[in-house]
Amino acid sequence: MALYVQKFGGTSVGTVERIQAVAAKIKSFRAQGHDIVAVVSAMSGETNRLLGLANGLSDNPSPREIDVLVSTGEQVTIALLTMALQELDCDAKSYTGDQIKILTDSAHTKARIKDIDVKTLQADLHKGRVVVVAGFQGVDEHGNMTTLGRGGSDTSAVAIAAALKADECQIYTDVDGVYTTDPRVVAQARRLNKITFEEMLEMASLGSKVLQIRAVEFAGKYRVPLRVLSSFVEGEGTLIxxxxxxxxxxxxxxxxxxxxxxxxxxxxGVPDIPGAASRILGPVSAANIEVDMIVQNVADDKTTDFTFTVNRSDYQQVTRVLESVAVDLGAQAVRGNDSIAKVSIVGVGMRSHAGVASRMFDALAAESINILMISTSEIKVSVVIEEKYLELAVRALHTAFDLDSENDIE
Amino acid sequence: MALYVQKFGGTSVGTVERIQAVAAKIKSFRAQGHDIVAVVSAMSGETNRLLGLANGLSDNPSPREIDVLVSTGEQVTIALLTMALQELDCDAKSYTGDQIKILTDSAHTKARIKDIDVKTLQADLHKGRVVVVAGFQGVDEHGNMTTLGRGGSDTSAVAIAAALKADECQIYTDVDGVYTTDPRVVAQARRLNKITFEEMLEMASLGSKVLQIRAVEFAGKYRVPLRVLSSFVEGEGTLIxxxxxxxxxxxxxxxxxxxxxxxxxxxxGVPDIPGAASRILGPVSAANIEVDMIVQNVADDKTTDFTFTVNRSDYQQVTRVLESVAVDLGAQAVRGNDSIAKVSIVGVGMRSHAGVASRMFDALAAESINILMISTSEIKVSVVIEEKYLELAVRALHTAFDLDSENDIE
Structure with missing residues (x-):
C-alpha cells in the first residue's frame, strides 16, 4: 500500500487506445492496493496544433491568452482518462490546475509553482478515487491560468508528489529508463537501474531528454523519489x-x-583589461542568448582569446552581437564554428577516482579526435569536439569507461 | 455609447480568418464608443470532435467529465479572439465561465444559470476593455465545470446581458435575421425587422433554428432586447x-x-374511462419521450381515439411502449405515421383578427392538402399534414397571409 504520483506524457496519451492502456495500468496499481494520482500532458501534437492557431493570429500573442489556449490540451486529457478509468469501474475524478489550486507566480508560459493545496486531493484519495490532474498548468493569485513551460507536466507531478509526500513519483514516457548513453548512437548502451540525483541533473542539463531539468531540481529540493519508466514496456525503469x-x-x-x-x-585578441568578460557577455545576455561553456586563454601578456558556446540556433544573432563588441573592445577578430558538439561523462564516482579526465582524453586521442574546449565540474567532464566525430567519441568513451559490460552497474 | 453583449456562434469563429473578421467587427463598435462583451462558442466542429473522442472511450461517459472535456472548445475560442483583438490594438481579456463565476446548478451537460457575478466584467469594461467570455459553460457551487446544453451560448449571452443590464444582446449567426419562413422553401420569404418576444418563442419552439428557445425565454423573463444578425453580411437583422x-x-x-x-x-378504441390519458402518456414520459401535440376524438359513447405526435427519432421506441399500453388498457389497436410534418402560422395579430384559422384551412384545402391534426394557441395555429405536402403548404400559406408582398411588415 503506497501512494504513487504517476505522470503520463503526450505520446502515452496520444490516442484513445493509449489512454485506455494507461487506464488499465492505473487500475492494476489500484488492484494492488496503491493510491494513485495521475498527472497527464496534452495528447501528442495538441499543444503544437493550438500554438499554430495562435500564430495564425499574431506574431506575438499575449502570454496570458496563450496559457488560456494551451491549457485546454491537458484539460481534454484529464476528462478522457477519467472516463476511461470509470469505464473500467475504477472510481476517478479529474481536476484542472485551477481546481486543485496549483498556485504559481504570474509569469505566463513559464510560471513557477509556489504552493499546492492538497486537501481536495487527499479527500478524494481517502474515498478510494484515482485523482487525475492536468499537468503543466496552474493558477496565479488573481485566478489567471498559467502554464509551467515545456515539459512542465514533469514538474507538476514532482510538485504534487512532494506536497502529498508520495512514496514515489513515476514518470511514464516512451523510453524505459535512463541509459548509459543514447542507444541510437551506442548499441551497447544499457539502462541504469539507479542514478543519483546529481548525475541525473547533469545528464538532463547536458542533453539527455528523458527528464526536464526543472523537475529533477524540484525532486532534489524536496527529496522526492523519482522513477522513469516506459508506458509501453513493462519494467522497473530507472530510480533517481x-x-x-x-x-x-x-x-x-x-x-x-x-x-x-x-x-x-x-x-x-581581446585586450587583457579588467571587465573585458562582462563587456563581452553583457550584450550577449541582453540579447536573451544563453551561454553555456566559457573558456578564456591567455594568448600573450597583453591580449586574451575569449571563447564560449551557445545553442546553435542563436549562432547568427550572437555573431552579429560579437562583431559590434569586437569594435567596442578593440579585439582583433570574431571566429565561429557552428558544427561542433559537446560530449560529457557524468558520475558521482569520479569524485573519488583520480585520472578520470585524462582517461577520457586518452580515449579520444586514441581515435584522433581533437578536443576544442574542456569544462569540468565535480561530477562531470565535458569536451567540445567537431560534430562529425560525435558518434565515434561517444562509442569510444562508452567502451573506455566499461559501460559496454553486462555487469549490473546500478 | 451603449453596452452591447455580442454572441458569435461556431460558424462565425470557425477559422482563424473568421475570428479575425469578428475582431474587426468588435473593434468597429468600440470605435463608435460602445462597450462590448463578446460571448463565443467553440469553433464549428470542435464540440463534435471532442464528443467523438469521449464516445471512443465509453458508451455512457460521466456527464461531469463530458463538461470538463467540451468546455475546452469555448476556452480555445476566447483565447484566440482575445489575441485577434489585441493584434488590432483593441484592449481585451478572456474569461472562462468559472473565472467570471457564471454560477449554475449541478445538472451536468444541461445546467441552468443561477447567478452571474458582474464585478469582474464591470471592472474590465470600465478600463475600456473588450471582455471575451466563453459561452455555454459555467461552474457549480462546488467548483465543478458545467455546460448549458446545445445552443447554450445564446443563453449565456442573454444571461450576461440581463446581469449587466446591457442595451442590447446581439446574436451573430449565419443568417441575417428571422424570416417569415425558411427562404430555402419559399423564395419570397422576407426578413422581419422586428418580431415580438412571444412570436419568437413560438417560432423557436416550432422549429425555426435561428435562436435557442431557452435563450428567448431568458430574454423574455428579464426583458433583454435581443437582436439576431449575420456575422457575414452587414444589416440590421431582426429585433425581438x-x-x-x-x-x-x-x-x-x-x-x-x-x-x-x-x-x-x-x-x-381506448375505453372512455377517467385516467386513460395519464395511463397512456405516463409510460411514454417514463421512457423520456417528449410528446408534442395531443388530440382526443370521441369515436362513440364508449371508446375514444387518442392521438399524439413525437419527434420522429422516438417513433420506434414509442410504438413499442404503446403496444404494451394498448394491452393494458384494452385498446383496439396502435396506428402510426412517421412521414408527417407540422406547419404553423404565428402572429400576435391573430388575437384581434377572427377567422385566421379558417383562412389557413381554406388555403390548404385549395391545394387539396388534408389536415391530419390541429392545435392552436393564442398566437399560433399548427396543423399536421403529410410530409410530402410540406413545401406546397408553406408556400400556399405564405401567399395567403400576404407575406410575399414587398411591404414593410415590421
Whole structure:
C-alpha cells in the first residue's frame, strides 16, 4: 500500500487506445492496493496544433491568452482518462490546475509553482478515487491560468508528489529508463537501474531528454523519489536516488551525455583589461542568448582569446552581437564554428577516482579526435569536439569507461 | 455609447480568418464608443470532435467529465479572439465561465444559470476593455465545470446581458435575421425587422433554428432586447421586442414555422374511462419521450381515439411502449405515421383578427392538402399534414397571409 504520483506524457496519451492502456495500468496499481494520482500532458501534437492557431493570429500573442489556449490540451486529457478509468469501474475524478489550486507566480508560459493545496486531493484519495490532474498548468493569485513551460507536466507531478509526500513519483514516457548513453548512437548502451540525483541533473542539463531539468531540481529540493519508466514496456525503469540512500561503491562514471545543438564563438585578441568578460557577455545576455561553456586563454601578456558556446540556433544573432563588441573592445577578430558538439561523462564516482579526465582524453586521442574546449565540474567532464566525430567519441568513451559490460552497474 | 453583449456562434469563429473578421467587427463598435462583451462558442466542429473522442472511450461517459472535456472548445475560442483583438490594438481579456463565476446548478451537460457575478466584467469594461467570455459553460457551487446544453451560448449571452443590464444582446449567426419562413422553401420569404418576444418563442419552439428557445425565454423573463444578425453580411437583422414596445398595428401573422421531424401515433378504441390519458402518456414520459401535440376524438359513447405526435427519432421506441399500453388498457389497436410534418402560422395579430384559422384551412384545402391534426394557441395555429405536402403548404400559406408582398411588415 503506497501512494504513487504517476505522470503520463503526450505520446502515452496520444490516442484513445493509449489512454485506455494507461487506464488499465492505473487500475492494476489500484488492484494492488496503491493510491494513485495521475498527472497527464496534452495528447501528442495538441499543444503544437493550438500554438499554430495562435500564430495564425499574431506574431506575438499575449502570454496570458496563450496559457488560456494551451491549457485546454491537458484539460481534454484529464476528462478522457477519467472516463476511461470509470469505464473500467475504477472510481476517478479529474481536476484542472485551477481546481486543485496549483498556485504559481504570474509569469505566463513559464510560471513557477509556489504552493499546492492538497486537501481536495487527499479527500478524494481517502474515498478510494484515482485523482487525475492536468499537468503543466496552474493558477496565479488573481485566478489567471498559467502554464509551467515545456515539459512542465514533469514538474507538476514532482510538485504534487512532494506536497502529498508520495512514496514515489513515476514518470511514464516512451523510453524505459535512463541509459548509459543514447542507444541510437551506442548499441551497447544499457539502462541504469539507479542514478543519483546529481548525475541525473547533469545528464538532463547536458542533453539527455528523458527528464526536464526543472523537475529533477524540484525532486532534489524536496527529496522526492523519482522513477522513469516506459508506458509501453513493462519494467522497473530507472530510480533517481539521493546519494546517501544507496551503496557507496560507485562506478566511475554512470553515463555519457551529448548535445549536437552547439556553436562556438571566439573573440580573438581581446585586450587583457579588467571587465573585458562582462563587456563581452553583457550584450550577449541582453540579447536573451544563453551561454553555456566559457573558456578564456591567455594568448600573450597583453591580449586574451575569449571563447564560449551557445545553442546553435542563436549562432547568427550572437555573431552579429560579437562583431559590434569586437569594435567596442578593440579585439582583433570574431571566429565561429557552428558544427561542433559537446560530449560529457557524468558520475558521482569520479569524485573519488583520480585520472578520470585524462582517461577520457586518452580515449579520444586514441581515435584522433581533437578536443576544442574542456569544462569540468565535480561530477562531470565535458569536451567540445567537431560534430562529425560525435558518434565515434561517444562509442569510444562508452567502451573506455566499461559501460559496454553486462555487469549490473546500478 | 451603449453596452452591447455580442454572441458569435461556431460558424462565425470557425477559422482563424473568421475570428479575425469578428475582431474587426468588435473593434468597429468600440470605435463608435460602445462597450462590448463578446460571448463565443467553440469553433464549428470542435464540440463534435471532442464528443467523438469521449464516445471512443465509453458508451455512457460521466456527464461531469463530458463538461470538463467540451468546455475546452469555448476556452480555445476566447483565447484566440482575445489575441485577434489585441493584434488590432483593441484592449481585451478572456474569461472562462468559472473565472467570471457564471454560477449554475449541478445538472451536468444541461445546467441552468443561477447567478452571474458582474464585478469582474464591470471592472474590465470600465478600463475600456473588450471582455471575451466563453459561452455555454459555467461552474457549480462546488467548483465543478458545467455546460448549458446545445445552443447554450445564446443563453449565456442573454444571461450576461440581463446581469449587466446591457442595451442590447446581439446574436451573430449565419443568417441575417428571422424570416417569415425558411427562404430555402419559399423564395419570397422576407426578413422581419422586428418580431415580438412571444412570436419568437413560438417560432423557436416550432422549429425555426435561428435562436435557442431557452435563450428567448431568458430574454423574455428579464426583458433583454435581443437582436439576431449575420456575422457575414452587414444589416440590421431582426429585433425581438416586447409587445408594448412597438406600434399596435400588427400584421395578422408574422411568420410560418415548420418541422419535418415529426411522427404521429394513434391508440384506437381506448375505453372512455377517467385516467386513460395519464395511463397512456405516463409510460411514454417514463421512457423520456417528449410528446408534442395531443388530440382526443370521441369515436362513440364508449371508446375514444387518442392521438399524439413525437419527434420522429422516438417513433420506434414509442410504438413499442404503446403496444404494451394498448394491452393494458384494452385498446383496439396502435396506428402510426412517421412521414408527417407540422406547419404553423404565428402572429400576435391573430388575437384581434377572427377567422385566421379558417383562412389557413381554406388555403390548404385549395391545394387539396388534408389536415391530419390541429392545435392552436393564442398566437399560433399548427396543423399536421403529410410530409410530402410540406413545401406546397408553406408556400400556399405564405401567399395567403400576404407575406410575399414587398411591404414593410415590421
Amino acid at each position: 536516488t539521493f546519494e546517501g540512500d544507496h551503496k557507496m561503491e560507485q562506478p566511475v562514471i554512470s553515463g555519457i551525455a551529448f548535445n549536437r545543438d552547439e556553436a562556438k564563438l571566439t573573440l580573438v | 421586442t416586447f409587445e408594448g414596445d412597438h406600434k399596435m398595428e400588427q400584421p395578422v401573422i408574422s411568420g410560418i414555422a415548420f418541422n419535418r421531424d415529426e411522427a404521429k401515433l394513434t391508440l384506437v
